[in-house]
Structures are given as structure tokens and as C-alpha cells.
Amino acid sequence: MTKFSQAQSELTALLGDRLTLADGVRDVHGSDESWQPAVAPEAVAFPETTAEVAEIVKICSARGVPMIPYGIGSAVEGGIVATRGGLCIDLSGMHEIRAIHPEDLDAVVDAGVTHVALNERLEGSQLFFSVDPGAAATIGGMAATRASGSNAFRYGTMRENVLGLEVVLADGRVIHTSRRARKSAAGYDLTRLFVGSEGTLGIITAVTVRLHRVPEALSSAVCPFPDVAAAVKTVIQTIQAGIPLARMELLDEAALQAVNAYSGLDYAPAPTLFLEFQGTEQGVVEQSQRVARIAAEQGGTDFQWATDAAQRNKLWQARHDAYYAIIESRPGSRSVTTDVCVPISRLAECIAETRRDLQECSLPCPMLGHVGDGNFHVLFLVDPNRLEELAEAEHFNSRMVQRALDMEGTCSGEHGIGLGKREFLQQEHGAAWDVMRSIKATLDPQNVMNPGKVFAD
Amino acid sequence: MTKFSQAQSELTALLGDRLTLADGVRDVHGSDESWQPAVAPEAVAFPETTAEVAEIVKICSARGVPMIPYGIGSAVEGGIVATRGGLCIDLSGMHEIRAIHPEDLDAVVDAGVTHVALNERLEGSQLFFSVDPGAAATIGGMAATRASGSNAFRYGTMRENVLGLEVVLADGRVIHTSRRARKSAAGYDLTRLFVGSEGTLGIITAVTVRLHRVPEALSSAVCPFPDVAAAVKTVIQTIQAGIPLARMELLDEAALQAVNAYSGLDYAPAPTLFLEFQGTEQGVVEQSQRVARIAAEQGGTDFQWATDAAQRNKLWQARHDAYYAIIESRPGSRSVTTDVCVPISRLAECIAETRRDLQECSLPCPMLGHVGDGNFHVLFLVDPNRLEELAEAEHFNSRMVQRALDMEGTCSGEHGIGLGKREFLQQEHGAAWDVMRSIKATLDPQNVMNPGKVFAD
Ligand SMILES: Cc1cc2nc3c(=O)[nH]c(=O)nc-3n(C[C@H](O)[C@H](O)[C@H](O)COP(=O)(O)OP(=O)(O)OC[C@H]3O[C@@H](n4cnc5c(N)ncnc54)[C@H](O)[C@@H]3O)c2cc1C
Numbered sequence: 001m002t003k004f005s006q007a008q009s010e011l012t013a014l015l016g017d018r019l020t021l022a023d024g025v026r027d028v029h030g031s032d033e034s035w036q037p038a039v040a041p042e043a044v045a046f047p048e049t050t051a052e053v054a055e056i057v058k059i060c061s062a063r064g065v066p067m068i069p070y071g072i073g074s075a076v077e078g079g080i081v082a083t084r085g086g087l088c089i090d091l092s093g094m095h096e097i098r099a100i101h102p103e104d105l106d107a108v109v110d111a112g113v114t115h116v117a118l119n120e121r122l123e124g125s126q127l128f129f130s131v132d133p134g135a136a137a138t139i140g141g142m143a144a145t146r147a148s149g150s151n152a153f154r155y156g157t158m159r160e161n162v163l164g165l166e167v168v169l170a171d172g173r174v175i176h177t178s179r180r181a182r183k184s185a186a187g188y189d190l191t192r193l194f195v196g197s198e199g200t201l202g203i204i205t206a207v208t209v210r211l212h213r214v215p216e217a218l219s220s221a222v223c224p225f226p227d228v229a230a231a232v233k234t235v236i237q238t239i240q241a242g243i244p245l246a247r248m249e250l251l252d253e254a255a256l257q258a259v260n261a262y263s264g265l266d267y268a269p270a271p272t273l274f275l276e277f278q279g280t281e282q283g284v285v286e287q288s289q290r291v292a293r294i295a296a297e298q299g300g301t302d303f304q305w306a307t308d309a310a311q312r313n314k315l316w317q318a319r320h321d322a323y324y325a326i327i328e329s330r331p332g333s334r335s336v337t338t339d340v341c342v343p344i345s346r347l348a349e350c351i352a353e354t355r356r357d358l359q360e361c362s363l364p365c366p367m368l369g370h371v372g373d374g375n376f377h378v379l380f381l382v383d384p385n386r387l388e389e390l391a392e393a394e395h396f397n398s399r400m401v402q403r404a405l406d407m408e409g410t411c412s413g414e415h416g417i418g419l420g421k422r423e424f425l426q427q428e429h430g431a432a433w434d435v436m437r438s439i440k441a442t443l444d445p446q447n448v449m450n451p452g453k454v455f456a457d
Numbered sequence: 458m459t460k461f462s463q464a465q466s467e468l469t470a471l472l473g474d475r476l477t478l479a480d481g482v483r484d485v486h487g488s489d490e491s492w493q494p495a496v497a498p499e500a501v502a503f504p505e506t507t508a509e510v511a512e513i514v515k516i517c518s519a520r521g522v523p524m525i526p527y528g529i530g531s532a533v534e535g536g537i538v539a540t541r542g543g544l545c546i547d548l549s550g551m552h553e554i555r556a557i558h559p560e561d562l563d564a565v566v567d568a569g570v571t572h573v574a575l576n577e578r579l580e581g582s583q584l585f586f587s588v589d590p591g592a593a594a595t596i597g598g599m600a601a602t603r604a605s606g607s608n609a610f611r612y613g614t615m616r617e618n619v620l621g622l623e624v625v626l627a628d629g630r631v632i633h634t635s636r637r638a639r640k641s642a643a644g645y646d647l648t649r650l651f652v653g654s655e656g657t658l659g660i661i662t663a664v665t666v667r668l669h670r671v672p673e674a675l676s677s678a679v680c681p682f683p684d685v686a687a688a689v690k691t692v693i694q695t696i697q698a699g700i701p702l703a704r705m706e707l708l709d710e711a712a713l714q715a716v717n718a719y720s721g722l723d724y725a726p727a728p729t730l731f732l733e734f735q736g737t738e739q740g741v742v743e744q745s746q747r748v749a750r751i752a753a754e755q756g757g758t759d760f761q762w763a764t765d766a767a768q769r770n771k772l773w774q775a776r777h778d779a780y781y782a783i784i785e786s787r788p789g790s791r792s793v794t795t796d797v798c799v800p801i802s803r804l805a806e807c808i809a810e811t812r813r814d815l816q817e818c819s820l821p822c823p824m825l826g827h828v829g830d831g832n833f834h835v836l837f838l839v840d841p842n843r844l845e846e847l848a849e850a851e852h853f854n855s856r857m858v859q860r861a862l863d864m865e866g867t868c869s870g871e872h873g874i875g876l877g878k879r880e881f882l883q884q885e886h887g888a889a890w891d892v893m894r895s896i897k898a899t900l901d902p903q904n905v906m907n908p909g910k911v912f913a914d
Pocket residue numbers: 032033068069070071072073074075076078079080091111132133134135137138139140141142143144145146147148149150198199200202203204205320321323324414415418450453
């Protein structure tokens with residue numbers, strides 16, 4: 001009898017048919033968007049309130065049942081794979097927008113609310129929530145992975161955009177990490193401790209997020225460059241000139257071709273920047289002119305502008321779908337997705353060395369990135385059944401991480417550690433890694449909260 | 458024989474005359490700017506390198522000697538008072554600016570570098586460090602208290618402006634909490650855990666801070682209002698109109714009179730806003746006009762503008778000196794300084810209720826605040842020898858904190874907990890407070906790192 005089966009009757013008494021052992025449901029919850037082999041949980045729970053989550057956690061903790069919080073499974077490092085069995089806790093049934101405070105520029109949402117749903121709700125209010133990963137991820141999942149996206153350059157990541165969390169701890173206690181004041185110097189910053197903890201310290205049941213005002217004017221553009229280096233130089237010079245762009249995204253030629261094919265577009269097949277300008281009418285015009293001049297010096301002259309909302313949305317939808325587009329470009333493939341981030345001063349060098357290195361790679365490996373933050377992804381498209389392909393991808397991924405660490409960068413700019421980057425985490429942090437482990441041991445002494453993730457056990 | 462005296466010979470062997478037991482030096486290190494009664498440490502150490510700090514910590518930990526890190530002692534909650542005896546570790550001898558990376562907009566500094574020194578070094582570079590408490594505090598001390606200042610409204614507090622820390626833990630291990638990449642999703646956010654930990658989790662020996670670009674145009678203004686409510690309404694409407702001001706500071710009539718007297722100025726004796734506009738030339742003009750219109754509706758028409766650097770510096774120096782000015786307004790007094798911060802939507806109500814309440818207070822109690830953040834201070838000027846005055850100040854302070862908590866605010870916007878707010882911290886955080894304590898116990902099991910601060914032991 002597994003630990004879970006000892007807890008099953010109590011869980012059923014609590015949840016009724018919102019606890020399921022059906023194969024189909026378990027299978028869906030056994031893999032995310034990564035290449036990591038699927039392992040289904042023993043059951044899936046669909047709580048609808050914080051109190052229910054707390055009860056579930058108490059029942060599971062009493063029996064030592066591993067618990068895996070689940071948003072929509074869009075993450076890419078295997079964070080929800082049930083490698084230790086146990087119960088998947090799917091937060092999608094907690095989808096209430098609890099409050100919107102326009103005067104305070106914040107909103108309080110259940111963990112299962114997606115960034116898409118929150119922004120739909122905000123339509124017409126002149127406010128928006130800025131963090132925008134390409135998938136329709138839950139805000140709880142995004143807090144858990146410290147997600148970012150194309151807006152992070154201007155508006156920050158989940159680190160900057162979470163004001164407070166409601167969390168169920170491993171022993172079932174419910175805490176609130178912070179009040180709603182904009183700033184506080186009262187005690188340890190538990191908010192930031194749980195942001196990025198990937199379900200290993202507790203289950204996030206609600207998130208207070210910052211909102212931002214929709215800018216007066218918005219304008220987007222796509223511009224091809226003769227080569228990747230020219231595009232990256234344009235980005236760096238733009239940052240250094242202090243031009244306050246909102247978004248600066250790079251797709252290399254292969255990524256752009258995949259996007260063209262997937263989204264039925266006909267952008268020139270070249271390394272391309274996707275840009276967004278925000279501000280006052282006049283500010284946007286000024287910014288655009290300055291960036292156009294910088295780009296022209298690098299051979300980027302063919303700007304395609306999108307100013308009305310429909311055009312802009314189309315452009316950014318294409319960018320957001322790039323991940324899916326790239327995967328479809330090799331049917332049946334999964335992606336080993338790299339995620340390094342380096343200081344801007346090292347970005348050009350890091351990308352150039354990476355591209356030189358990848359000349360020896362036999363796999364398709366398009367590149368794209370939030371280059372304004374120094375963050376870029378190479379997607380190694382592997383046939384998940386061919387171990388030698390996985391090994392090759394892992395080989396080049398390791399080298400990329402090593403290169404980033406040598407340049408004072410990080411192994412993960414935004415995707416998190418999950419199963420895929422546990423060894424890199426230790427290498428990156430050294431003695432600080434031991435501190436992280438000791439915090440994990442303190443808050444989850446039985447190792448039941450998403451065990452085996454972030455740290456190997 | 459105290460624990461310290463057992464460690465003394467080893468410390469002397471390590472530091473020579475940079476360990477001192479001289480009364481004068483100990484006394485200076487026994488009190489900060491708060492009203493908390495002074496208690497001198499048993500000795501003061503002046504390390505010059507991280508390695509020395511680590512050695513000191515190892516020696517003290519081995520004997521269970523309390524350690525109190527010390528910047529310049531400008532904090533206002535008694536954080537450096539040696540209530541448990543032990544060794545004060547004065548970081549002022551660590552004052553090297555290790556690196557400035559203009560391309561990455563960051564700098565790496567020793568903990569003992571002051572914000573003033575860093576900004577002096579940056580002069581002419583078009584870059585500046587934004588966090589600006591009124592005292593010439595050390596950047597290590599500012600990280601330790603999660604400090605902010607008048608620039609926080611636009612540029613954030615130390616939470617947003619620290620990229621990484623070098624920390625000596627209670628057992629002498631040295632960790633680096635983060636790399637220099639702008640963002641990272643790799644592991645728990647130890648940087649934010651140590652920012653605001655007030656020396657209770659470890660000793661910060663170096664800080665990597667963000668730098669910002671000096672704006673193209675800058676303009677400051679002072680504007681009196683018929684009453685405090687009118688000034689606060691102006692602030693709230695300005696925020697809600699999305700006008701990107703850099704600074705919005707309020708002084709009530711009593712505070713303004715103290716500033717006039719201290720700095721030899723002749724501002725109208727009325728509740729007054731100190732404002733700063735930053736941006737492009739044109740942007741600053743636009744912002745100023747919009748704010749002037751909002752202010753006029755509230756009866757604030759008498760703007761005094763300061764556009765050249767000398768005038769602006771004079772204006773902000775007067776604001777920064779306000780704390781000293783207020784204390785001098787009652788000779789021999791100390792200040793019981795309140796520090797609540799509430800959501801902007803509650804600010805007007807919070808200030809109004811506070812002022813009504815204070816009508817019954819017999820002490821001088823000028824008010825000033827970083828109102829753009831919802832943060833304000835009442836300074837109760839007490840004769841430290843008269844216990845009934847202290848009791849009265851504490852009484853009104855408690856009521857202010859209670860009011861702020863009832864409005865989803867915090868007991869400390871920027872000053873921290875120290876000795877003065879330990880009970881409020883527990884009240885504010887409930888079960889989350891227990892989590893903080895468990896983290897303290899994990900990282901400092903012997904309770905030697907600034908014991909008795911943040912938590913009563
Ligand atoms: C097309 C595509 C584009 C993407 N683009 C980006 C991007 O631009 N930037 C970016 O950062 N990421 C991106 N991602 C990755 C992914 O969207 C993010 O990691 C996202 O934050 C995951 O949210 P989720 O709701 O899907 O979480 P899940 O995948 O369900 O879970 C992720 C991790 O968080 C934990 N977790 C989930 N919910 C909770 C909770 N309530 N409490 C505690 N732990 C929880 C899980 O256990 C798991 O470890 C992209 C993914 C895809 C498929």
C-alpha cells in the first residue's frame with residue numbers, strides 16, 4: 001500500500017469526485033512542456049478554496065504523501081513530473097479574481113487565475129498586469145517559477161510584480177507573506193522567498209500583484225538584420241543610450257522561419273528584432289526615431305511598424321507562439337530549452353560564442369530571447385526516443401550554462417530549476433546552495449512539497 | 458569572565474589595535490538615532506576585509522559571543538544597541554568601491570561605502586545610485602534595514618536596488634546570494650532574504666547595487682497648501698493620473714517651521730509638498746503643468762521652482778535634514794519615530810485619523826513623509842529622561858500602527874524593526890512571523906547574530 005493509498009479515503013471524504021485516479025487525468029498531469037519523461041501522479045486533486053488546500057496538505061503530510069502543485073503545466077523544466085509519486089494538486093479550480101484596487105494599482109487573485117484571464121478582466125480599466133510568458137500560465141505557477149516574459153525589461157519579473165502571497169505550508173498552516181502597502185521594512189521578505197520556490201516550500205493559493213497603467217501611446221515594430229551580432233549590438237546600444245523601450249525580443253533566422261510557417265506570416269527570413277515603444281505620443285515617436293538610427297548603423301533598415309491594436313496583437317501573438325512554432329518545425333520533437341541570462345555587457349560575446357559552438361551541433365537549434373534582459377533560449381529539438389539526441393542537447397546545454405556562469409550569469413533567467421537544472425543550481429550558488437537546502441529542510445522537514453525538484457534528494 | 462573576554466585574545470591577535478575596548482569608542486557604538494537607551498558593546502572591531510569578518514565571526518561563534526554589525530548608526534529603531542553585550546563589528550573600514558559596470562548599470566561596493574560616497578564617485582558618469590535616506594548611511598546598513606528614501610517612489614527601495622550580496626554567515630561561511638545577471642529564476646531568492654534582515658542572519662560585507670541613468674531634465678518645486686488633507690489629495694490624484702513624478706514629500710506645518718529654522722529658509726509656514734520632476738525637457742514641462750493644475754484645485758498655487766542644480770540641492774538638503782531639524786526644535790529631545798505605510802487608497806484617511814488622534818497628544822509631534830509610497834512619519838519629541846513622555850509617545854505610536862494594520866498597511870515602511878517594533882512585527886505577520894523565526898533559528902542556531910533584534914528572545 002503506497003502512502004497515497006493510505007490517505008485516499010480521507011481525501012475522497014474531503015473532495016468527493018474532485019479527487020480523481022482516472023488514467024487520462026493523471027497522464028495529463030504527469031508532464032509539462034519539457035522533454036523530461038512523463039511520470040503520472042497517483043491521483044489529482046482539484047481544490048476550490050484555500051481551506052481545502054490546507055486540509056489536503058494536512059492529510060498528505062500526516063502520511064508523508066508527496067504533493068505537487070500544478071498550474072497549467074506549461075513550465076519547461078519538469079517541475080510537475082511526479083518522480084516520487086504522490087498527489088498532484090491542480091489549482092485551476094481556484095480561479096476567482098478576489099479584488100482589483102485601481103487606486104492602489106494592485107489586484108488579489110486566486111493562484112489558478114491565468115495572466116490572460118486577469119488581463120481580460122482589466123480590459124477597459126486602463127490597467128494591465130505586465131508579466132507575459134508565452135503560455136496562458138497561472139499566476140500561481142508564474143509566482144512559483146519567478147516567471148517573466150517580453151515585458152520584463154521595462155516592468156520587471158514576478159519578483160518585482162508580486163506584492164504578497166497566501167501560502168499553505170507543509171504542515172497545513174496558512175500564511176500571508178505581506179500586507180498591501182507598496183513597501184515595508186517589517187521582517188524577512190517571505191514574499192520573495194516563496195516567489196521562485198517552485199512548489200518546494202509550500203502551495204501558493206493567492207497572489208497580490210501589481211498592476212500598471214496602459215501607456216498613452218504604443219507602437220511595435222519588426223526589423224530584420226544582416227546577422228545576429230548586428231541585432232544584438234542594436235539592443236545593447238539602445239539600452240546604453242537609455243532609451244526606455246518596453247520590449248526587445250530577438251529571433252534568429254531559424255526561429256523566424258518557424259514563426260512564419262506556424263503563424264502564416266511572411267517576415268524576411270533573417271535574424272529579427274521585435275520591438276515595442278511605449279509612452280506619450282511624442283515620446284514614442286522620439287524613441288522610434290532614435291532606435292531606427294541605431295539599427296540603421298547595424299544594417300537594420302527595413303522596419304515594419306504596427307501601430308493599431310490589431311496589428312500589434314498579431315505581431316506579439318506570433319512572438320508568443322514562437323515556442324510552439326519552433327517545436328512544430330520538427331514534428332514529434334520535444335525541446336531541451338536553454339535559459340541562460342548574462343549581464344548585458346557580456347551578451348554579445350555570450351551569443352557569439354554560443355553560435356560558434358553550435359556549429360558542431362547536429363540538432364535543429366533555433367534561438368530566441370528576451371535580449372533586453374540578457375536572457376536567451378536555444379531550443380534543441382530532440383526526438384525524445386533517441387537518447388543520443390538528448391545527450392547531445394544536454395552536452396551543448398551544459399556548455400552554455402558553463403559559459404554563462406563564467407560571465408557572471410545564471411543558469412536560468414526565467415524558467416526555473418525543476419528537474420533539469422538541479423546540478424547547475426549547485427554549481428551556480430556554491431555555499432549559498434547549502435543555505436537554500438537548509439531553508440527547504442526547515443520549512444518542509446519531511447520533504448513532501450514537490451520532492452526531488454530544485455534539489456535532488 | 459564574559460564570553461567576549463574568552464574570545465578577546467584571539468580577536469586581538471587577528472586585529473591588533475583594530476579591536477578596541479576604549480570607553481569612548483564603545484559608547485559611540487552603543488546608540489543609534491533612536492530614543493532607545495544606549496548600551497555599549499563590550500568591544501568594537503574594525504575589520505578591513507571579508508576574510509577578516511569571517512575570522513571574527515568564527516571566533517565569536519565558537520564562544521557564543523553576540524555580534525552586532527554596525528554601519529554608521531543612523532538607524533532609528535535601536536538595531537545596534539548592545540542589549541546582550543558582545544562585539545560590535547563596525548564595517549566603516551570596508552569602504553572600497555570594488556567595481557562600477559556602466560554598461561550593466563550596476564556597481565559592487567564594500568558594505569561600509571555610503572550612498573553619498575558612491576554618488577560622489579559616480580559624478581560625471583551620467584549614472585547615480587538612487588536610494589537616499591536622509592543620513593549618510595552605509596550601503597550595507599541600508600541593505601540590512603531595507604532602506605528607502607525620497608527616490609523610492611520612482612526607483613524603488615533597497616529591495617529593488619540590490620542585485621546581490623556577499624554575506625558572512627553565523628558559522629563564518631561566506632556566500633554570494635546572486636550573480637550579476639539582471640534577472641534569474643535559479644533557486645531561492647537569498648538576496649531579498651538578507652535585505653531587511655537587520656544583521657540577524659549574517660553580516661553583509663559587499664553589495665551589488667543597480668545604478669540609474671541621470672535624467673535629461675530635472676526640476677524641483679515646493680508648494681504650500683491650506684491644510685494637510687489638500688496636500689495629500691494632490692499626491693493621490695497625481696499618482697492616479699499616472700504622472701511619473703520622481704519624488705513627492707510632505708511636511709506638515711510644524712515640520713516645515715523646524716526646517717526653516719534649522720536651514721535658514723523662509724518657506725511659508727504651511728503644510729508643504731516637496732516635488733521632483735524628471736524626464737526629457739518636454740516631459741518635465743508637461744508633468745509640471747499637470748501637477749500644478751491638480752494642486753491648484755486643492756488650493757496649492759504658490760509653487761516655488763528650483764531648476765538649477767544649486768537651488769535643487771539646497772531644497773533637497775533641507776528636506777533631508779528635516780529629521781535633525783525637528784529634533785533640534787526641542788533641545789535635548791530624542792524622537793520616537795513612527796513609520797507606518799498604507800495602500801495609497803487609504804492614505805488620506807489614515808493621515809486624517811492620525812491627526813485627529815494626535816490632537817490629544819501633549820508632545821510636539823511634527824509629521825513628514827514619503828507620501829508617494831503611502832509612508833509617513835510622526836516624530837514624537839520626548840525628553841528621554843521622562844518616562845511618562847516615552848509612555849505617551851508609545852501609546853500614540855501603537856495606535857498609529859494599529860490603524861495602519863487595520864488598513865492593510867505595515868508597522869514599518871522603511872526603518873525596520875530593531876528593538877522598537879518587535880511586538881508589532883508579530884501582530885502584523887501572525888503565522889508568517891513563526892516562519893521568520895524558524896529561518897532565524899536555522900541560519901543562526903546559537904542566536905549570536907544581533908540577538909534580541911527583530912525578535913525578542
Ligand atoms: C509557449 C511557451 C512560452 C513560454 N514563455 C515563457 C516566458 O516568456 N517567460 C517565462 O518565464 N516562462 C515562459 N514559459 C514557461 C511557463 O509558461 C512558465 O514557467 C509559467 O510560469 C508556468 O506556469 P504554469 O501555471 O504553467 O505552472 P506549472 O507548469 O503548472 O508549474 C510550474 C512549477 O510551479 C509549481 N507550481 C505551480 N503552481 C503552483 C502554486 N500555486 N503554488 C506553488 N507551486 C506551484 C509546480 O509545482 C511546478 O514546479 C513558456 C512556456 C511555453 C510553453
